[in-house]
Amino acid sequence: MSLLADQLLVLVMLINLVMLGTSRLIFSIRAVAVQGVILGILPGLIHPFSFHLAGITAGIILAKGIVIPYFISNAVRKAQIRREVEPFIGYVPTLLLGAVFTALSFAFAEKLPLAPEHKDLLFVPASIATLLTGFLLLTTRRKAISQVIGYLVMENGIFVFGLLLTEAMPVMVEAGALLDLLVGIFVMGIVINHISREFSSIDTSRLQTLKEE
Amino acid sequence: MTDIIIHCAVALLFPPLLLGVIGKTKAAFAGRVGAPYFQPYYDLIKLFRKGSVFSETTTWVFRAGPVVTLSATLIACLLIPLGRHAAPISFSGDLILFAYLFGLSRFFTTIAALDTGSSFEGMGAAREVTFSCLAEPTLFFTLITLARMSKSITLSTILTHPTPATWFAAGASMLLLVGALFIILLAENCRIPFDDPNTHLELTMIHEVMVLDHSGPAFGIILYGAALKLFVLGAVFVNVALPIATGNALADWAIFIVAILALAVTIGIVESVMARLRLVRIPQLLVGATILSAFAMMLVLR
Amino acid sequence: MLYALVLLPLLGALCAWIVPDNRLRPLVLPLIATIHICLAAFLVGNAPPPSPGGWIWLDPLGKVVLLCISLLFAVCAFYAVGYLSYRQERSNRVLCMGLLVCLSAMGMVTMTQHLGLLWVALETTTVSMAPLIYFNHNARSIEATWKYLLLCSVGIGLALLGLLFLAYSTYVAHHDATLLLGPLMSIARELNPAWLHAAAIFLLVGYGTKMGLAPLHAWKPDAYGEAPGLVGALLAGGLVNCAFLAILRVYQICLASGTEIRFFQQALLGMGLVSMAFAAVFMARQADFKRMLAYSSVEHVGILAIGLGLGKGALYGALFHLLNNGLTKGVLFLSSGNIHRSYSNKTTVVVKGALTRLPWSGGLFLAGFIAITGSPPFSPFISEYTIVSSAFIDGRFLVGSLFLLFLVVVFIGMALTVLPMVMGAPPAEVEASDYEDRLLTVGPPLFMMMVILVLGVWPPEFLVALLKDGAAMLGVQP
């Protein structure tokens, strides 16, 4: 089963690269949704079955795969934005950076003192790579929506690491975390809505009035 | 006791004669006969009999000025040893009182001048305080140097201490001191080259311009006070420059009187052969004197 | 009883939702706040024992924060009634609900011993505050809200990763993965040091972002500057303290581990000094007085971090400063809100002569400035002086000197902004606004100023004992 898990994790990393390369917002939202669904499936593959696990799987798939993408695409629709305009750093350089980061995360994960049963799995490199991808999206994209997506990718990366510990985590905390994420994205959606109304654009490079001198 | 009486008598009666001697010397240099030696006395008597004119702007300060000035100078006079005899009032640290009494008299002279509201007297007052302020450190440097030599801070000891032996031992610094003291003497008494008491161009005057508005007895007091000041500082100078003590009290008095008359002649000569300095040069000369005296002090303290 | 602290505000939020009238709704706030503060005072005095699972326990550290938050909230609640009466044009439903939800979450932060739950509660405070910053509904406030939301979310996300690392470190050490403070501390010495180290870094950066340590503070001036005064007060006095409590929890674990604490303290010291330096640089010639207050908050967060980083005697100072800073910032934000309202402007170009135009608000602002810069006889002096003197006593001369240097620069910067604001004659061309000092807008901050004065001169015995207990929890390795 853990082989399948590894393959899925490779898929996650590929999705990362796809997201770095695409300019279509709807496409990246869908990609993030797919990533979320994979994240939901993964715990079932490495841990023995329990109701706790089933709950988590259902929760993650519901939240990351359905609700959140729905929120965001709603916001996209309202803001009538389709594409990311030219990002701060172009697509090709970010893609290359993403590839470098992914490679680095493999190298880095080698050095980490992991528990023996996690040594051979791709969870840790995938987690770091996804986290870094999220950072990359956050720092290079102009549109507010892209930044939310970047944040989501980052969260996904954190979740990937969390999957190693699913059993140890109390339900309440997991649920709370998911709920917070949900509400957070919801609020972000609302804010994006207001941004697009206020500025008739959701280009965050316009959000630069608050600064020093 | 006799000494004190002689001291007071000499100090009270003698000073105007100095002015007369200076005048006579200058006249001699100019080839004139000049006024009699006792002309200053006649002037004083005449002034004390004259009526006064007061400016409408003046207040009591104007009347108090000459009085306080004269009183302070009189006290200073009592602090100075004359002719190798200890002064009537003598205590350790009296040199400071001595210097500050001149400060007091200057304060009152200048505010009396300012009381008239005349721009010229204001100008004179400004010059007077500025130049005296520069002269003051010199006086202290000299006195401290002498104090160091005599290991005492009493004027009577300090000023009676110098002997021919000190001159031999520390000739260089004594010479510097005498030079500095002479400059102070001329500057404080507003003689040439610092000021010309006989000039009639107000713009160039210092002391005389301050007393333009005084008349009658007040002017008499001022004249007498000025003579007294010349006498006091002259006595200091003579004590340092002519360190001869015979041991005989009366001989000492005689030597002193001759010496101070000689000083008056010297001043007269200086006034005859020198021109007034330009006003901007005066501070330079005064600072020069300060440096002389400081140098003397360094030589002694070293 | 403890759960009431969490449930009561939620109930209040429900009420606020139900009440239809814009005038009546704010009254829910003082009602709830009064009950809350009574309850909090009672619980601080008679804290129940830890819950069976060990998840809920109001320990001395929590008590200090709870007291601060509850008092600050009560003051803000009364102020809100006065403030919102001037803002009738806008629905205050979201504001009231947000405040109460935030209060509930903050209550949870103070009493939980489970780091996961703590995280959830903190994230809730972040999210619940976002609509409040946006209360003014204009371009600037939306920008501020966006920056606040995104940066804090990123930060809190990193903190989550830190938590996972922490849990993983127990896993690697062959213990049951747990995030409960008690068990974690008891096994802290056996935890995997590498993972613990990583956890400490991520938690510090994560919660540090929330707290506003430089250079993670970028959202702070924007959010504080654009939010209404009372929201600013709660951000600076409430949320900051909650985040600081979270860092205190991490500190406890690092302390228990014995090895990690050295690095953690060094990092705190470094970031604290950097924060003070940043604040000093940004406060000079700061024309916007609300942004200036934000930078002052950065500075004081730095002071808290330095106090913690110094350890020993400074711990007491840090805990006391947490309280003092919260309350004093409250005074400053509330009075600056009044000034802002009266002049309809928040730059020193326009705002002049506040002392003449608004004697009470201007006076409070001035007094708050004097207090926050560490002048006796106000309480921040006591705490700041405790910290700086313990630096010198421990021979950390460089830290102490830098600390004082930054305080001076900050003071100069702040004085050059504050004094022209309050002194002088109000400009003639500013149009009259309907705002004037009234009991409800001036009384609450005045009360808080009195509290600060009393704390600075003669703090009550029980508080001193509480602070000492708290400092002991941080100072002694179990």
Added chain:
Amino acid sequence: MPTCNHILPRYERKGRCEAFVFFSVDPTICLLAAATLMAFSGVPGLVMNRPVWGQRIAAVFVVAASIVGEFAVISLLGGSRGATFQIDWPLPFGQALMSVDLLSTIFLLPLFLVCGCVSVYSIAYWPAREQTSAGKLTLFLGFFAAAMVMVVLARHGVLFLIAWEVMALSAYFLLTAEQQSSEVQRVGTIYLIATHTGTMALFAMFSLLRGAIGTFQFPASHSLSQAVPVASVIIITALIGFGGKAGLMPLHFWLPGAHANAPSHVSAMMSGLMLKMGVYGILRTMSFFDALPVWLGWLILLLGTWSAINGIALAAGQRDLKRLLACSSIENVGIIFIGIGLAVVGLQLHAPYLIVCGLFGAFIHIINHGLFKSLLFLGSGVLIHAAGTREIDRMGGLARRMPITSPLFLIGSLAICGLPPLNGFVGELFLYVGAITDGIIAPLPLAALVAPVLALVGGLAVITFVKIYGIIFLGAPRSVAAAHGHEATRAMTAPMVLLALGCLVAGLAPVLLVRLVTPAVAFYGNLAAPEIALVTDQVPLVPLTFANCLLIILVLVIGAAYLLRLRRLPRSLGATWGCGYPEPTARMQYTGTSFSEMVVNLLGAIVAPNRRKPILVTAIPPADARFHYTVTETVLDRILTPLFQGVGLAFSYLRRVQHGQLHIYVLYIFATLCVLMAWTH
């Protein structure tokens, strides 16, 4: 106010000498009671809605406090020892102690006198009927006075800091009474920044002291070894913190502006009393150590000399009456520090004259300056009321219209110049005697250099005060307001008369001053009575009294003779001789600016006058031409202001990191993570 709440009943008596106790109440209790009375003096005025009565009640309170306080001081001087109070403080700084010793008396003596005078004066000077800020001013005046008493009483670092800062902040609120004026705001801000910076130095100092001895309580005198590694740092920080407050160069920059722009009675307290608190701080700090390094003595001497010369040089060039008085305060503080410096040098080199005379000179000058500077500032208040301006050059001829203030001001001016027969001379006499005696007898030639310096300072002081007395009071009025000036009410002149009497009595009977100061000198210098007597016997107090009396008698006799003579002779009135000008006007008189132009020129190296020369045109009629100059306050104008601007500019570059671009902000977080990761590896 911290003072009132703190007194707990638990205190211990440390023994007292019954023989000299005048009355049974403990001095410390008296002082605390006085402080409490003063602190609360302004409260009735706040509570009542009759501000006029509030102000009067405050004055009654303060005067009562002053009487109680002076009693305590006298009983201390009489030999009784104050109890030590202990405060059980719930703060983490240990128990706080309060007590008094003989060093405190030097500062308390003028303090109570001046406070009492000022509070009566303020009723007429800052009347609540006309000034809305009177209530606030009265309140803070009480705080200010009480805080100064507490500064002197405190024997605990943190208690001291609290009292100190309350004092400093009250002074800020007092001096910004006329806050509508932008100049007042500016100087207020400079003052606040300066005092806060100084307080930060004190933060460090008391922390270091705590580190060295393990408690915040002040160590006993001479109990601390100079060998403590941080001893020098403690002293340096104390010099920065306290020296700034005392107005010692180069930390004096706040002083001229602050004192000039405060209400006059506040200036009187700030200059006459608050500056001395800085001196007190330094003296107290130095008393902790068993020995002091010699360099410290020379340093203090050097700073004192610098302050004295530069201060009076600045004063000479001022056109603003109060700014001039403020600069002269710098000079006087310099003289006090010269005395302290001599004493410290003497202590290390075992030169008894330097020690005793230095301490006597400094202590006597502390009291004297409190008297005459307050007198002059109160006088300047009267003048401002009368002429409506602080510009010396717009006054003139006021002596005729102010028959009481004019002689009082003259007494103050003479005293501050150190001229006999007033009190200023006594302090300077000690300094001269100390410096010269040890300069000529012991091998300490450098110390003797103090004498010419003091002489120069005295000469400059004469210029300065001849200028202000002459230009303000004498001559013809230079403006309409000055021509219509009026004498002040009795509430204003009475306190001044009291202070002037103090100057006169202390000057004519210097023995009295010496008696007052001797216990403190003995205590501070750790000297036995014979040691002091050995030196003081050399100081000519009795002959000085004799000479002074003789001077007075001479003045009276000559004056009487002159007046009698005058009465017999014809007198006439006329215009001042105009040297040929047919119609001299009042505007042709010498002004203060022209009076000091010469000396300012000479001192150009120190005061760097900024001249604006007239353009002389030959056109007929000639156009208006003006000449004026302003002296430069080098530290503020040439160093601090450019420094602040430079730093401000540098900061505005640094501020670009807050550029508003969110994605870079995210990068900051990431970078911080990386740095923290890299730090450990």
